[in-house]
Amino acid sequence: xxxxxxxxxxxxxxxxxxxxxxxxxxxxxxxxxxxxxxxxxxxxxxxxxxxxxxxxxxxxxxxxxxxxxxxxxxxxxxxxxxxxxxxxxxxxxxxxxxxxxxxxxxxxxxxxxxxxxxxxxxxxxxxxxxxxxxxxxxxxxxxxxxxxxxxxxxxxxxxxxxxxxxxxxxxxxxxxxxxxxxxxxxxxxxxxxxxxxxxxxxxxxxxxxxxxxxxxxxxxxxxxxxxxxxxxxxxxxxxxxxxxxxxxxxxxxxxxxxxxxxxxxxxxxxxxxxxxxxxxxxxxxxxxxxxxxxxxxxxxxxxxxxxxxxxxxxxxxxxxxxxxxxxxxxxxxxxxxxxxxxx
Amino acid sequence: xxxxxxxxxxxxxxxxxxxxxxxxxxxxxxxxxxxxxxxxxxxxxxxxxxxxxxxxxxxxxxxxxxxxxxxxxxxxxxxxxxxxxxxxxxxxxxxxxxxxxxxxxxxxxxxxxxxxxxxxxxxxxxxxxxxxxxxxxxxxxxxxxxxxxxxxxxxxxxxxxxxxxxxxxxxxxxxxxxxxxxxxxxxxxxxxxxxxxxxxxxxxxxxxxxxxxxxxxxxxxxxxxxxxxxxxxxxxxxxxxxxxxxxx
Numbered sequence: 001x002x003x004x005x006x007x008x009x010x011x012x013x014x015x016x017x018x019x020x021x022x023x024x025x026x027x028x029x030x031x032x033x034x035x036x037x038x039x040x041x042x043x044x045x046x047x048x049x050x051x052x053x054x055x056x057x058x059x060x061x062x063x064x065x066x067x068x069x070x071x072x073x074x075x076x077x078x079x080x081x082x083x084x085x086x087x088x089x090x091x092x093x094x095x096x097x098x099x100x101x102x103x104x105x106x107x108x109x110x111x112x113x114x115x116x117x118x119x120x121x122x123x124x125x126x127x128x129x130x131x132x133x134x135x136x137x138x139x140x141x142x143x144x145x146x147x148x149x150x151x152x153x154x155x156x157x158x159x160x161x162x163x164x165x166x167x168x169x170x171x172x173x174x175x176x177x178x179x180x181x182x183x184x185x186x187x188x189x190x191x192x193x194x195x196x197x198x199x200x201x202x203x204x205x206x207x208x209x210x211x212x213x214x215x216x217x218x219x220x221x222x223x224x225x226x227x228x229x230x231x232x233x234x235x236x237x238x239x240x241x242x243x244x245x246x247x248x249x250x251x252x253x254x255x256x257x258x259x260x261x262x263x264x265x266x267x268x269x270x271x272x273x274x275x276x277x278x279x280x281x282x283x284x285x286x287x288x289x290x291x292x293x294x295x296x297x298x299x300x301x302x303x304x305x306x307x308x309x310x311x312x313x314x315x316x317x318x319x320x321x322x323x324x325x326x327x328x329x330x331x332x333x334x335x336x337x338x339x340x341x342x343x
Numbered sequence: 344x345x346x347x348x349x350x351x352x353x354x355x356x357x358x359x360x361x362x363x364x365x366x367x368x369x370x371x372x373x374x375x376x377x378x379x380x381x382x383x384x385x386x387x388x389x390x391x392x393x394x395x396x397x398x399x400x401x402x403x404x405x406x407x408x409x410x411x412x413x414x415x416x417x418x419x420x421x422x423x424x425x426x427x428x429x430x431x432x433x434x435x436x437x438x439x440x441x442x443x444x445x446x447x448x449x450x451x452x453x454x455x456x457x458x459x460x461x462x463x464x465x466x467x468x469x470x471x472x473x474x475x476x477x478x479x480x481x482x483x484x485x486x487x488x489x490x491x492x493x494x495x496x497x498x499x500x501x502x503x504x505x506x507x508x509x510x511x512x513x514x515x516x517x518x519x520x521x522x523x524x525x526x527x528x529x530x531x532x533x534x535x536x537x538x539x540x541x542x543x544x545x546x547x548x549x550x551x552x553x554x555x556x557x558x559x560x561x562x563x564x565x566x567x568x569x570x571x572x573x574x575x576x577x578x579x580x581x582x583x584x585x586x587x588x589x590x591x
Contacts, residue, residue: 209460210452
């Protein structure tokens with residue numbers, strides 16, 4: 001085969017690959033989840049897809065997904081929030097103290113999201129009005145501050161025992177007797193419903209409202225957003241406040257799930273959140289990513305951890321694997337972009 | 344002066360501390376007219392445009408829109424009077440589709456209960472209509488701006504500026520960043536605007552641009568009016584001379 005012929009063939013092969021790119025861009029991550037499920041099912045045929053294990057995965061990811069969703073919005077604006085793990089702990093402690101003080105359950109329930117809201121607003125105001133050079137620095141500071149305050153108010157000891165209404169949020173079961181007959185063991189976790197509702201609300205917010213559109217515009221080109229008359233600082237404050245608010249909801253779910261507030265709650269979970277967002281296809285440089293992608297990223301992390309635990313893979317190997325997947329996910333994105341610009 | 348006057352600046356001066364950027368500059372623009380503004384770097388072209396768009400307040404002198412004296416406090420004010428500026432750095436968000444860029448900050452919405460949601464259908468329809476009106480060819484209104492060529496991006500920036508029935512469009516070096524083959528399309532677009540009755544002020548270094556689209560050309564030199572002529576009464580060499588401060 002002469003040189004010219006070879007080049008022609010390469011080109012046709014490439015164009016087929018290039019034609020498949022949009023397909024993989026949209027559905028590749030779902031494909032990856034299906035493959036993971038299939039492999040884990042084959043490795044653990046009786047356990048992995050059991051009702052008990054699947055609901056367990058959802059219960060585990062439900063509070064983590066709140067952090068990922070908030071951090072996702074921040075990353076879309078080309079920012080970062082390192083403090084969400086500490087916000088979840090501080091809101092959990094605040095909730096526990098309110099509960100211990102004997103406040104009624106509906107007040108206790110509001111405490112965690114309210115604390116998250118205020119923490120997020122503090123981040124947003126620091127980044128915009130105080131002109132901090134980068135959100136990394138502001139939220140690195142508050143990562144220490146919020147956890148420090150959480151330990152100060154609680155005395156650094158765990159607080160346990162919450163009202164039934166709080167526990168339902170993280171651990172509640174919606175019985176499926178109607179489908180499986182009286183006394184059936186199958187159920188849907190309350191936290192899964194809550195997670196789906198919140199993801200849907202934020203999907204609407206980001207895709208079907210003007211502020212949602214502006215969040216993407218700020219990530220794409222803040223100068224263009226300003227020239228279009230958008231108050232960029234105000235939108236950024238809204239985004240960081242919502243991120244904190246979601247972390248507070250995460251704190252509420254975690255409170256219900258564990259029935260306790262403990263000093264190490266949410267430790268390093270900000271990194272898991274960032275990982276889920278990146279695996280879900282959002283660009284670290286802003287302006288790109290979808291709510292569905294975040295959901296997928298969270299599920300990949302959750303399924304992977306769960307599957308590896310079932311197979312008794314050591315935590316250390318899990319760390320190595322998750323780190324590798326982050327790098328691989330971003331590298332695939334880099335390759336994709338190279339191909340897209342070449343054509 | 345004709346009855347078609349849409350914009351006039353009378354003896355506008357702008358001082359930055361001890362520096363004089365503009366000194367008693369006059370400018371007028373008629374309906375459907377394309378005015379070229381030329382001058383060397385630092386001649387005051389950009390300062391004059393920023394005064395006209397309301398970004399700078401003039402130190403002295405006055406502005407008239409449709410023969411009425413106005414005082415502009417921000418670009419918002421000039422936009423409300425029907426003047427739009429196309430920025431040199433384009434001011435587009437590459438990650439968003441064409442339609443989103445054209446309507447950024449002014450998105451059509453529809454009310455559902457107490458909430459306002461984006462009206463995607465209406466935006467798409469308005470975008471397609473507007474692009475067709477300006478004879479801008481793109482694959483789809485949903486194409487992301489980062490996938491477009493420089494000339495197409497410039498066209499989108501101009502489409503954005505004119506989407507809300509602008510009467511006056513200011514363009515700062517609209518062809519400076521373009522490949523040669525794309526310059527013609529942008530110039531055609533400017534002529535299209537003229538046909539639609541829009542008045543345009545073009546700042547450009549390129550004599551080809553000036554002599555293709557302009558009806559009239561004025562030269563600034565060291566912050567003052569230096570020369571002005573109907574295009575048909577001048578030549579490239581003469582205009583180039585003006586830029587360098589030479590007059591016969």
